[in-house]
Amino acid sequence: MLCVVGALACFGLTNGCGPDLLYLPSLIAGQLQAIAGSVPVEKALEGGNLDADQQAKLRLIQDARIYAIETMGLRNSRSFTLFLDLGDSTRVYNVSASEPDSLSEQTWSFPFVGTVPYLGFFDRELAERFRDRLTGEGLDVLMYEVDAYSLRDLLPNxxxxxxxxxxDLTVIETVIHELLHDTVFRSGDTDFNESLATFVARAGTVEYLRDRAFDENIIADAAERFDDTDAYNAFMFRLFADLQDYYATDIGREAKIAGREAVFQAGRDRFLHDVHPTLHHPESYEWVQRMPTNNAWMLANYRYNLDLGLFGEVYAATGFNWANTLDVFRSAAAAPEPKAFLSDWLAARVD
Incomplete structure (x- = not known):
C-alpha cells in the first residue's frame, strides 16, 4: 500500500496514476476516512468496546512497537499509534498481475515510491473491477486482503x-515488518524492501519473544513455524526456477499456457511427498495441494523472500547489533545494486 504515498503526490497531476480516474480519489479518501475514524490506542483500550482478547492483542501491538523502536532502533513513526474499529471487515486489498506465459509482473509507477508490482485499494468493488479488467486482458491476477501497510509516516497509519x-506471532512480525519500511526504503525496489522487512521482522520477532520472557514453548513454536516457512520457501523457489525454465522454451505462447499446469502439478506432488512430511505443523500447509496455477501468486511469494540468508550474514557480521546492521542496510538501499553492496561489504570484513 505504499502507493498511497504516491497517490498523494500524484493528486492533481494531469496524466494521473493508477488504473483509472477513480483510483486516486478513492485511495486518498479511504486513507483520510481511516484516520478520521481512528482513535488513539490508549483511548480504544479504555473505551469498553473491545473484549479481553482484543485488548490483549492491542497491548501486544503497542509493546511490539515499543520494542522495535527502543530496542531495535526502528523509526519512531506514527504507524500503529491509532486504532480503527472496522469490526471483522478488512477493507484493504492488493491487486497484482503477471503475464501467463512468463514470470513477468505488471508494474505501476508513482512519485517517491517508484515502480510497484501491486496496487492497493480501500474500495472492494473498485479492486474487483480492476482485477476483472486485468483478467479480461489475459493476465494472471491475484487479489488478496491486507491487514497492515506502510505509509512511510507521511500520514498516521x-x-x-x-x-x-x-x-500473536503474526502480529509481532507484522508490526516490525511495517516499521522497517518506515526506517529503510529503496524507491522502486519492492523485492529489496519486502524481503528486507521479512528478514528483520523474523529476527526481531524471535528476539522479542526471548527478551520479553515468553514461555519456552511459545519460543519453540515460533522456531518451528519459521523452519516450516523456510521449507515452504525453498519449495517455492524450486518451483519458480522450474517455471522459469519451462517458460524459456520456444514452444510458443499458447502452448506454454496450455502446458504449464503440468509444471504446477508436479510441484504440488513434490510438496506432498517430499516437503509436507518433514514439517512441524503440516496441517498449516494442506492448502498447497490447492495452490493456483497463477504466475501472480508465484511472484507474490518470491518478492517477500529474496536474499534472507545474505541479510542474516550482515546481521551476524555486526555482532547482531541492530544499530550497525540498519546503517548497513540504509547504505545498501542507497547503492546502485543493494545485493552487490552487501556482498562487497561482507567480503571487505573477511579481508
Missing amino acids: PIRSGMLRRD
Missing part, C-alpha cells in the same frame, strides 16, 4: 481491527 484476529 492506524491499526485495523482485523489485525486483532491474527495470532
